[in-house]
Amino acid sequence: MRLVLEGSGASRGMALGRARLEQPSRFLVVETPLEESEIADQLQRIDQAIAAAINELNVLRDKLDGPLAREVGEFIDAHRLILEDPEFVNGLHDLISEGRFHASAALKMQRESLVAVFEAMDDPYLRSRREDIEHVIGRVQGALNRESSAEERKLASRVGEILVSDTVAPSELVPLAEHGVLGFILTAGSMLSHSAILARSLRLPMVVGSLDALAHLQDGDLILIDGDSGNVVAHPTAQDLAGYRQWQRETAQQDKRRARLRNADTRTVDGVDIKLHANAEMNGDVARARACGAAGIGLYRTEFLFLQRKDAPGEEEQFLAYRDLVLGMGGLPVTIRTLDLGADKADSAGLVLEDEPNPALGVRGVRLSLRIPQLMHTQLRAILRTTGYGPVRILIPMISAVEEIITVKRMIKECAMQLRTEGHEIADHFTIGAMIEVPAAAIALPSMIRHLDFVSIGTNDLVQYTLAVDRNNNELGDLYDPLHPAVLRLIAQTIAVGKRSRCPVTLCGEIAGDVNFTAMLIALGLTDFSMNPGLILEVRETVNSLDRGELRRLAPSLLHASDRESIRHIVQRMRVQGRPIMENAVP
Numbered sequence: 001m002r003l004v005l006e007g008s009g010a011s012r013g014m015a016l017g018r019a020r021l022e023q024p025s026r027f028l029v030v031e032t033p034l035e036e037s038e039i040a041d042q043l044q045r046i047d048q049a050i051a052a053a054i055n056e057l058n059v060l061r062d063k064l065d066g067p068l069a070r071e072v073g074e075f076i077d078a079h080r081l082i083l084e085d086p087e088f089v090n091g092l093h094d095l096i097s098e099g100r101f102h103a104s105a106a107l108k109m110q111r112e113s114l115v116a117v118f119e120a121m122d123d124p125y126l127r128s129r130r131e132d133i134e135h136v137i138g139r140v141q142g143a144l145n146r147e148s149s150a151e152e153r154k155l156a157s158r159v160g161e162i163l164v165s166d167t168v169a170p171s172e173l174v175p176l177a178e179h180g181v182l183g184f185i186l187t188a189g190s191m192l193s194h195s196a197i198l199a200r201s202l203r204l205p206m207v208v209g210s211l212d213a214l215a216h217l218q219d220g221d222l223i224l225i226d227g228d229s230g231n232v233v234a235h236p237t238a239q240d241l242a243g244y245r246q247w248q249r250e251t252a253q254q255d256k257r258r259a260r261l262r263n264a265d266t267r268t269v270d271g272v273d274i275k276l277h278a279n280a281e282m283n284g285d286v287a288r289a290r291a292c293g294a295a296g297i298g299l300y301r302t303e304f305l306f307l308q309r310k311d312a313p314g315e316e317e318q319f320l321a322y323r324d325l326v327l328g329m330g331g332l333p334v335t336i337r338t339l340d341l342g343a344d345k346a347d348s349a350g351l352v353l354e355d356e357p358n359p360a361l362g363v364r365g366v367r368l369s370l371r372i373p374q375l376m377h378t379q380l381r382a383i384l385r386t387t388g389y390g391p392v393r394i395l396i397p398m399i400s401a402v403e404e405i406i407t408v409k410r411m412i413k414e415c416a417m418q419l420r421t422e423g424h425e426i427a428d429h430f431t432i433g434a435m436i437e438v439p440a441a442a443i444a445l446p447s448m449i450r451h452l453d454f455v456s457i458g459t460n461d462l463v464q465y466t467l468a469v470d471r472n473n474n475e476l477g478d479l480y481d482p483l484h485p486a487v488l489r490l491i492a493q494t495i496a497v498g499k500r501s502r503c504p505v506t507l508c509g510e511i512a513g514d515v516n517f518t519a520m521l522i523a524l525g526l527t528d529f530s531m532n533p534g535l536i537l538e539v540r541e542t543v544n545s546l547d548r549g550e551l552r553r554l555a556p557s558l559l560h561a562s563d564r565e566s567i568r569h570i571v572q573r574m575r576v577q578g579r580p581i582m583e584n585a586v587p
Helices: 036-063 069-084 086-097 103-119 124-128 130-145 151-156 170-178 194-202 238-259 283-291 315-328 366-371 373-386 402-421 439-451 459-467 485-500 515-523 533-543 548-560 564-571
Strands: 003-006 008-011 014-022 161-165 183-186 206-208 222-226 231-234 275-280 297-301 334-337 392-396 431-436 454-457 505-507 528-531
Touching: 008 194, 014 183, 014 238, 036 069, 036 086, 036 103, 036 130, 069 086, 069 130, 086 103, 103 130, 161 222, 170 194, 183 194, 183 222, 194 206, 222 238, 238 533, 275 283, 275 533, 283 315, 283 533, 297 315, 297 528, 315 334, 315 373, 366 373, 366 402, 373 392, 373 402, 392 402, 402 431, 402 439, 431 439, 439 459, 439 485, 454 485, 459 485, 485 505, 485 548, 485 564, 515 533, 515 548, 528 533, 548 564
Parallel strands: 014 161, 161 183, 183 206, 275 297, 275 528, 297 334, 334 392, 392 431, 431 454, 454 505, 505 528
Antiparallel strands: 003 231, 008 206, 014 222, 222 231
8 A cells, every 4th residue: 555654855866666674673682691601602703793894894995986985984984993992892892701791782782881971962963973883883783693794795685775774874875876775765864964965966865854664664665765855655656656757757858958058158047157166075076077067166175185094194195185186177266175174074183172062163174273283384385385286265164253364364474485485386376265154254254354355155054053053963954944034144245245345255055056045046146156066067057047137136025034934935936947946945
């Protein structure tokens, strides 16, 4: 009988496949106490299971390549560090040797103890990391309960299937996709989680918050997942299947149509040029940006050079990475953001402070860089050396006061003098900008903009800080809304201040690549966007159908609206090819 389960769409698209349920609770746990003669065997079993789990992670790590390798590798390395932690291993040994627990029962107790520690933490982000413990314990339990630990066989068995689970680790997404998993249905999770962001990059549909999925679906059930609406249909009817086939035809036509836009201009119907830049973190992103006709790199995240290592990269290593980026863009402008570690981006080199009471409001971004001057000097020297190879802009993250801008500019001047003395060929002038992601920066921009050559609006954090809503907290998902009146006014104010000062303004947050927001942002006066390179053609197609003059006339009513519902009603009047802009929006 047809069954419809509701959730929230986290990654757009549809998929039809067989359900593959994954429930950590299904592992067999032996509760009877050990005899003295059994202790050595159980110690050996737990050590072998841990070694097998570490080996699986190493195999996954070695298989990663492409633009997602560094980000996915971060999670694999975090899980491996837990497995290699002496306290974790010794705790299991003590439970087996002194507590007389079987290996499976010791794992269960260790899990409960660690989860309790994470749940007692005040910081919402750290509480959310209990998922790492769940994944690690589940991997070791799996090794204990199977005769063979071949990861390849496990993955191959999922070809043509849709994974149904409580959660899925970001480190597992790429190998699962490579082995044919078509989509994901999760009982928990958030559309702003790392897994959801990766699913969107991989163009795999994902539904999160489908609370009843594990209770109502069975292994092998035929299911249709819709990542736009958030609906999951079990035992789809002929009508459902016809709708899915129609979606496939429309998607194929859409991709073919957009392919013709690779080298096209991005221009509204009334002749206003719009610049679409690409966000990047690895060389693969540069190739994709060029292939889609990006106007340049609007945001290069340098922190990904730091995340996968136990020591900070030196000047030469950073210089080579930045130089290759600049050369790869063939003369197009490249914006390099200085280190933005902290909050949800912790490194392995010990640069980020440990045990901060509230990392999101702590030492992150430029605050961390200024706290470690040598770190900042090394990075600035590497960036400045690339200015002789093409147009480079320097972007400073997490600015909240003009004093920070002045300090960084003084450091840039010092580094430039040193480099010229050493005989390096660098540019005569440097283009320096600030991220506007803290409300204080947006409000104080009129007085600080004279110190800047450009600004970039980071809406992911601007929404979070303006609304006091942790974007990683699943319980607050409805409150995290870029359409809040306060957020729109800060965006509009920033764009207006930039225009009056003739200072370019780019928006590089996630809404820049979401066509549900394109018309609204153009109505607010934005002309420079920066996004995932895979979204450029879709946004270009949308821009080319819009009349900027008509949209700008709607801006006053948009900014005078007092509540989110009124704003949504106004935005629904902004049409793209005859369809409401906000249809199936994912903030």
